[in-house]
Amino acid sequence: MKVGLLWMSALLGAATAGSAFAAGPHPRARPALASFTTAQAYQGRFAYIQNCGECHGGDLGGQFGPALAGPHSNVPWQTPAAFYSYMTQQMPVGNAGGLSQTDYLNIAAFVLQSNGRRAGAKRLTISAITNDTAALDQSR
Numbered sequence: 001m002k003v004g005l006l007w008m009s010a011l012l013g014a015a016t017a018g019s020a021f022a023a024g025p026h027p028r029a030r031p032a033l034a035s036f037t038t039a040q041a042y043q044g045r046f047a048y049i050q051n052c053g054e055c056h057g058g059d060l061g062g063q064f065g066p067a068l069a070g071p072h073s074n075v076p077w078q079t080p081a082a083f084y085s086y087m088t089q090q091m092p093v094g095n096a097g098g099l100s101q102t103d104y105l106n107i108a109a110f111v112l113q114s115n116g117r118r119a120g121a122k123r124l125t126i127s128a129i130t131n132d133t134a135a136l137d138q139s140r
């Protein structure tokens with residue numbers, strides 16, 4: 001009886017260790033998520049309201065232009081890289097590419113945050129966002 005229980009716990013231990021080892025994809029297979037700060041997203045909110053809000057809605061829910069967040073938006077399914085490239089080349093309508101790099105990055109931080117990405121310690125950079133090829137909304 002005692003021997004039997006020892007065997008059981010040894011087997012359980014091996015099974016637990018085995019599954020923990022095998023869990024999840026290889027870390028290197030995941031694209032790096034672009035980091036941004038709360039301050040950037042906060043500043044981006046103002047730049048967004050000034051330059052985008054009249055068409056895309058103050059809450060990003062869409063108005064004259066499509067929604068940039070939420071269940072009726074395509075943006076959550078896009079990659080930050082694609083979003084950034086489109087926004088900086090085509091937006092705002094009537095002044096395409098006309099904002100400063102800082103404003104575009106801050107607006108991107110605000111849109112990332114509005115789609116559920118969490119702020120971190122590092123400021124958003126162009127290379128970080130153009131290398132982020134994961135789904136913008138990680139819950140999709």
Ligand code: HEC
Pocket residue numbers: 048051052053054055056064065066067068073074075083086087091092093094099107
């Ligand atoms: C004058 C109105 C207007 C302004 C201002 C404007 N947009 Fe747009 N935006 C549009 C319209 C209209 C579309 C749809 C374009 C199309 O389908 O060809 C669009 C499309 C987009 C898309 C693509 C959405 C999708 O579903 O793929 C993004 C992203 C975007 N805008 C971001 C921005 C950002 C960020 C700003 C501010 C820097 C901005 N826009 C300013 C009107 C505007």
